Amino acid sequence: MRLTPGAARDLDLDLDRVDLFDLDLYTSGDPHPVWDVMRAKAPLHHQVLPDGREFWSVTRYDDVCRVLGDHREFTSERGTVVTHLGVDDVAAGRLLTSTDPPRHTQVRRAIGATLTARAVAPWEDRIRQAIVRFLEPALDGGTFDLAERALLLPAIVTGPLLGIPERDWAELVQLTAMVTAPSDPHFRHGGEAATLAIAHHELVTYVTEWVKRRRSAGGEDGSLLDHLMTARAGGEPLTDEEIALDGYSILLGANVTTPHTVSGTVHALIERPEQFAKAQADPSLVPNLVEEGLRWTSAACNFMRYAVDDVRIGGGTVPARGAVVAWIGSANRDASRFTDPHEFDITREGAKRQIAFGFGPHFCVGAPLARLTLRVFFEELLRRFGSIELDGEPQHLRSYFIAGMTHLPVVAQKRKTP
Numbered sequence: 001m002r003l004t005p006g007a008a009r010d011l012d013l014d015l016d017r018v019d020l021f022d023l024d025l026y027t028s029g030d031p032h033p034v035w036d037v038m039r040a041k042a043p044l045h046h047q048v049l050p051d052g053r054e055f056w057s058v059t060r061y062d063d064v065c066r067v068l069g070d071h072r073e074f075t076s077e078r079g080t081v082v083t084h085l086g087v088d089d090v091a092a093g094r095l096l097t098s099t100d101p102p103r104h105t106q107v108r109r110a111i112g113a114t115l116t117a118r119a120v121a122p123w124e125d126r127i128r129q130a131i132v133r134f135l136e137p138a139l140d141g142g143t144f145d146l147a148e149r150a151l152l153l154p155a156i157v158t159g160p161l162l163g164i165p166e167r168d169w170a171e172l173v174q175l176t177a178m179v180t181a182p183s184d185p186h187f188r189h190g191g192e193a194a195t196l197a198i199a200h201h202e203l204v205t206y207v208t209e210w211v212k213r214r215r216s217a218g219g220e221d222g223s224l225l226d227h228l229m230t231a232r233a234g235g236e237p238l239t240d241e242e243i244a245l246d247g248y249s250i251l252l253g254a255n256v257t258t259p260h261t262v263s264g265t266v267h268a269l270i271e272r273p274e275q276f277a278k279a280q281a282d283p284s285l286v287p288n289l290v291e292e293g294l295r296w297t298s299a300a301c302n303f304m305r306y307a308v309d310d311v312r313i314g315g316g317t318v319p320a321r322g323a324v325v326a327w328i329g330s331a332n333r334d335a336s337r338f339t340d341p342h343e344f345d346i347t348r349e350g351a352k353r354q355i356a357f358g359f360g361p362h363f364c365v366g367a368p369l370a371r372l373t374l375r376v377f378f379e380e381l382l383r384r385f386g387s388i389e390l391d392g393e394p395q396h397l398r399s400y401f402i403a404g405m406t407h408l409p410v411v412a413q414k415r416k417t418p
Helices: 023-027 032-041 061-069 103-115 117-140 146-150 153-162 166-180 192-217 224-228 240-256 258-271 273-281 283-297 367-384
Strands: 044-048 054-058 302-307 311-313 316-318 323-327 385-390 405-407 409-414
Touching (some): 044 316, 054 061, 061 302, 061 311, 061 323, 103 117, 103 224, 117 146, 117 153, 117 367, 117 409, 146 258, 146 405, 153 166, 153 224, 153 240, 153 258, 166 192, 166 240, 192 224, 192 240, 224 240, 240 258, 258 273, 258 283, 258 385, 258 405, 273 283, 273 367, 273 385, 283 367, 367 385
Parallel strands (some): 054 323
Antiparallel strands (some): 302 323, 311 316, 385 409
């Protein structure tokens, strides 16, 4: 989606005619003016799709946090991704992302300990080496399609941690993109439903085969997926099917958002050379640049929950079993939490209040690793390049779930050494 500054405030916008599932709104339009009006006039918005499916939207920061944070009011166990609206998740209660506490907490604990900030810190040198290699092709001064190349960046960084061989990285990146953007022509295979079915089958099959090989080999290699094989929920070990489903969930989380945060933040810096210069002059600003980039891009644009009972929220009522979409992209532009929210400011106080990683029990378990990767990426980018310019029009991802780009052609100039 377009991340334009100073979104227009068209208070005469007819919210009854707004279609939040209109893919053109995110590909060639701009949803931020719509969310601005929704936060001001309809913090709980109801939409019925032409096929009869319906959902309620919350757009204010506090309401989004409430929906994502309280599993007693808003359950994950019927599905959490808007592309599945109207069809209950067949893996509910087993797939990590479609499971509520206490089971969710029990399974998450098995992998969470390996992904704390302290646990991932020793990976910094290896991550830095990978990012330096990633940036090397841009040093020749030719066109470098950052968005396209960045799709592989998480696999380069996390592939070894997950225990996935390099020969499989490109295929898995393609499959995870098919899950999150099944309507984008770069990833679509037939219709949206067919694309989702193919990607889901191939990813689950991949992890299932991985589990079989690990069991045959015996022992442990210490990889993240390996930890799932020792996880227990309700006092019982996970079944191979549950391991495969949770491995599928981990692969999605690892590959989907970081590349779009990278390309979206770089695009923001290209449009604001004074911010680029400020970060280059003061490397201590890089951690805050990362937080502002996460807020600005909000790559995981939304998550879905279902109301357990009738729930009063946003000045209205969501009926029991009603689907609720919590718009993270809107919450991260809420003026009640962020001053001048449509301005990109790497010195912003409180940027770390962003909820790009979600909120509550399903807060991204890989956030420490993602933050480390993003920090190292921008340290190396700013160290190597004196300027970055567009060399063509960005192309935005055709998705109402993931905010990102498929193409961002840039030309970078080497930084002159003092």
